[in-house]
Amino acid sequence: MEYESLMNLIDGMASEFLFLEVKEIDVPTAGKLLNNLDNLIKETEALKIDQLKKVACGLSSLLEKVILDSIEDKEAGFNILEKGILLMQEIGDAFRNTGSYEGNSNDFMESLVILTGDSAAKVESEAEAFQQDETQSAEKIEVQDESLLRDFIIESLEYINDIEVNTLNLEQEPENKDHINAIFRPFHSVKGVAAFLNLEQIRDVSHDLETLLDQARNDDLAVTSHFIDIVLDGTDALRAMIVRLKDHLEGRKPEPLEIDISDLKNRIKAIDQEIPDIEKPKKLGEILVENGxxxxxxxxxxxKVVQANPQKKIGEALIDEGKVSSKQVSQALRKQSKQDINNSTIRVDVKKLDDLIDMVGELVITQSMIRQSQIIQSNMDRKLTKDVTHLSSIISELQRTSTDLRMVPIKQIFHRMSRLVRDLSKGAGKKIGVVMEGEDTDIDKNMVDEIYNPLVHMVRNAVDHGIESMEERVKTGKPERGLIQLKAYHRGSNVVIEISDDGKGLDKDKILKKAVENGVINSSHGLSDQEIYKLIFHPGLSTAKQITDISGRGVGMDVVKQAVEKLCGKIEINSVYGKGTNIMAYFPLTMAIINGITVRVGKERYIIPTVAIRQLLRPLQKSYNNVVGRGEMINVMGDLMPLVRLHKFFGIECEYESPWEAIIAVVEGEDRTKCIMVDEIIGEEEVVIKGLGESLKDIKGISSGAILGDGNVGLILDPEGLFELSEM
Amino acid sequence: MDSDQNMKILIVDDFATMRKVIRNLLRQIGYQNVIEAEDGVDALKELRSQKIEFIISDWNMPNMSGIELLRAVRADSELRDLPFLMVTAESLKENVVEAVKAGVSNYIVKPFTAEVLSEKIKKILEKK
Known part of the structure; x- marks a missing residue:
């Protein structure tokens, strides 16, 4: 009885087989056969009928090959299938009747092995021929479809960014197969489309990388940092090729589309042989040699020195021995971490968008001029009033959407930062992880390029000065791996980017001491923590004891501050000594619009960027001092601050001469705060920035102009320039 | 075969450009009625909301892969008999066996021409 289900299976297969035609395989039927064979193999295992199991296994692998089209002699394949099924019936019958099978299945097995074994050698050449054949025909379908190519370029660049992030994730958790899958998939997709579009080289590289990842996925290859390096280099190569393709498509560079990938390909091939984890310093040396x-x-x-003393870095050793200057080392390091920062994900020519947004800006202004015109104001026609209101709501909606168009997620910058941290920390011999939050926060496309450099500086500083060396961290009871956190979010009309590290934090006493020594401040008395921390933005002030390769002399923070302020942004620092530092950079959402306070001096209107204003007040008469040698001062809550009379610099008439009749705006410049005296505060508004043109662009105290809601032109003040003007 | 030419085909692939490539190829061989889904989950949603007569799906997708979609379709009493063409890559051909066992109608290896695609579709429809 126990053989019943076995026989049913075999008989079922026999009848299924009738549906198979000799020359054409019917996939669903083959599937059923395969499943039956699987079940049969299980049954034979349970019943311990080895002979039958052998035949079933053989048939199963034969059938697989037939399905995969890798058997050349299809007719022979089918004959053997048929024979095999008959043989199984025979064996099954014999077992059912006598409990054993006396016949011989060896002949059959031999012929089966000959067919499948024979074909095994052919599989490869056949597959190759097949592929070549297909690529040739793919050439035919090249479709000359440029839009397809464009889509491919944009989409694959996005994928490549994803790959990069996931590769970095993988490095953090080499055991996590999800990360490998997340890298594998996009490579696979890029490869697939590249093959269709006949982009041989791109297909080639992504294929090699895909194979590499597949090996890692199957645990045939360990995920070492060397492995990660190769994947990242491969990603870079892919990106370079795609960018080149893009340039070619846009008619920019007619140079060959191909780049030299032989080195990369060799490295991929040799990944098993290469010693894992070649130290980065060696590469630094290579660069220095290359640079001559x-x-x-x-x-x-x-x-050799470095090997004898593992804590030392090659750059340090070279500097110590006087062979190179620290500048040369840092240049080489920069070269090492240089990356392509020109990849845009906006699918429209940015210039067109800019024009559109400009025009919308004009529209808004014109609209508000119309609304405020006498005729409209005094108009009694209800329909017209309603229409005008409707029009303005449409226009402000239009303005909102059009500015949105130029917004891109901050993701791409963050990803580049995490890559940067990886490269830098390797160079510094530290272990640092990166956590990102709010990557989807939108920011003006034009801002992206502008904030890149200041962010790089801050991240560099965090890696180099913030996070301690591994030994130091362990000594103070911190985990060996440092952590840098990148956070982005919207606050009002600003984008806030936070960079935090869990490093050693800022040493207030040291900063103060240094600042007094360098004459940056007179005494450390009465400074708030914020103010002390801000001292690090002073040119030349650095608390790092040692000059290191990466950040040079610790300067750079002043550059950061300048860059941020140029964008009408500002920086705040918080730090707990021994625990870490948190830097918050506020950037306006877009460079085209700033939030400003409109003020009036005489008949003129000026706009002071809101971020620069600390306070607006009308001082008491007694808080006004005219200090000999220091000029006019206002006492604002205990602090004496210089008074700046706007009308003096701009040669205009003002309404109020006495500060206690006028209004004082307490405005922050780069490193000092002053009181700007104005006649009246008109209000806060978002203004569209208009450049003053080439010939007027370097006027001190004025950064640009804007058309105000009432149609008048207002000038946007540049506090720092104004202060400089007042000190001349 | 006129009715076949009008049948609604669902392309499932996470790579938009790939969907477009397949769409273009389908147009070349006369199939105009094409909709797209970007992964298995998305595809099931489409399948359950309208009458689709043919599925062309990639293997490798996030969320729900081609094989998972295939299994889900074959397990659904409404969708069970839908023709299902699996797109696979040369390097992943061994997957095909798995798909065949799961009841795929046929498979096609990337990159393919319009002619090959046309043949595969016809073959599947003949068997139906």
Whole structure:
């Protein structure tokens, strides 16, 4: 009885087989056969009928090959299938009747092995021929469809960014197969489309990388940092090729589309043989040799020193020995971490968008001029009033959407930062993880390029000065791996980017001491924490004891501040000594619009950027002092601040001469705060920035102009320039 | 075969450009009635909201892969008999066996021409 289900299976297969035609395989039927064979194999295992199991296994692998089209002699394949099923019936019958099978299945197995084994060798060449054949025909379908190519470029660049992030994730958790899958998939997709579009090289590289990842997925290859390096380099190569393709498509560079990938391909091939984890310093040495700064021998000598003293970095060793200057090292390091920052994800020519947004800006202004015109104001026609109101609501909606068009997620910058941290920390011999939050926060496309440099500086500082060396961290009871957190979110009309590290934090006493020494401040008395921290933005003030390769002399923070302020942004620092530092950078959402306070001086209107204003007040008469040698001062809550009379600089008449009749705006410049005296505050509004044109662009105290709601032109004040003007 | 030419085909692939490539190829061989889904989950949603007569799906997708979609379709009493063409890559051909066992109607290896695609579709429809 126990053989019943077995026989049913075999008989079922026999009848299924009738549906198979000799030359054409019917996939669903083959599927049923395969499933039956699987079940049969299980049954034979349970019943311990080895002979039958062998035949079933053989048939199953034969059938697989037939399905995969890798058997050349299809007719022979089918004959053997048929024979095999008959043989199984025979064996099954014999077992059912006598409990054993006396016949011989060896002949059959032999012929089966000959067919499948024979074909095994052919599989490869056949597959190759097949592929070539297909690529040739793919050439035919090249479709000359440029839009398809464009889509491919945009989409694959996005994918490549994803790959990069996931690769970095993978490095953090090499065991996590999800990360490998998340990298594998996009490579696979890029490869697939590249094959259709006949982009041989792109297909090639993504194919090689895909294979590599597949090996890692199957645990045939360990995920070492060397492995990650190769994947990242491959990603870079892919990006370079796609960007080149893009340039070519846009008619920019007619140079060859191909780039030299032989080196990369060799590295991929040799991944097993290469010693994992080649130290980065060696590469630094290579760069220095390439730059002609030093000879290969000197690098090798220093390498010995470094090997003897593992805590030392090659750059340090070279500097110590006087072979190179620190500048040369930092240049080489920069070269090492150089990356392509020109990839845009906006699918429309940005210029067109800019024009559109400009025109919408004009529209808004014109609209508000119409609304405020006498005729409209005094108009009694209800229909017209209603229409005008409707029109303005449509226009403000239009303005909102059009500015939105230019918004891109901050993701791409963050991703580049995490890549940067990875490269830098390797160079500094530290272990640092990156956590990102709010990557989907939108920011003006034009801002992206502008905030890139200041962010790089801050991240560099966090890596180099913020996070301690591994030994130091362990000593103070922190985990070996440092952590840098990148956070982005909207606050009002600003985008806030926070960079936090869990490093050693800022040492207030040291900063103060240094600042007094350098004459930046007179005494440390009465400064708030914020004000102390802000001292690090002073040119030349650095608390780092040692000059390191990465951040040079610790300068750079002043550059950051300038860059941020140029964008009408501002920076705040918080720090707990020993625990870490948090830097918050506020940027306006877009460069085209700023939030400003409109003020009046005499008949003129000026706009002061809201971020620069600390306070607006009308001082008491007694808080006004005219200090000999220091000029006019206003006492604002205990602090004496210089008074700046706007009308003096701009040569205009003002309404109020006495500060206690006028209004005082307490405005922050780069490193000092002053009181700007104006006649009246008109209100706060978002204004569309209009450049003053080439010939007027360097006027001190004025950054640009704007058309105000009432149609008048207002000038936007540049506090820092104004202060400089007042000190002349 | 006129009715076949009008049948509604669902393309499932996470890569938009790939969907477009397949759409273009389908147009070349006369199939105009094409909709798209970007993964298995999305595809099931489409399948349950309208009458679709043919599925062309990629293997490798986030959320729900081609094979998972295939299994879900074959397990659904409404959708069970839908023709299902699996798109796969040369390097992942061994997957095909798995798909065949799960009841795929046929498979096609990337990159393919319009002719090959046309043949595969016809073959599947003949068997139906």
């Amino acid at each position: 700064v030093i000879a290969q021998e000197s690098v090798e000598e220093s390498l």
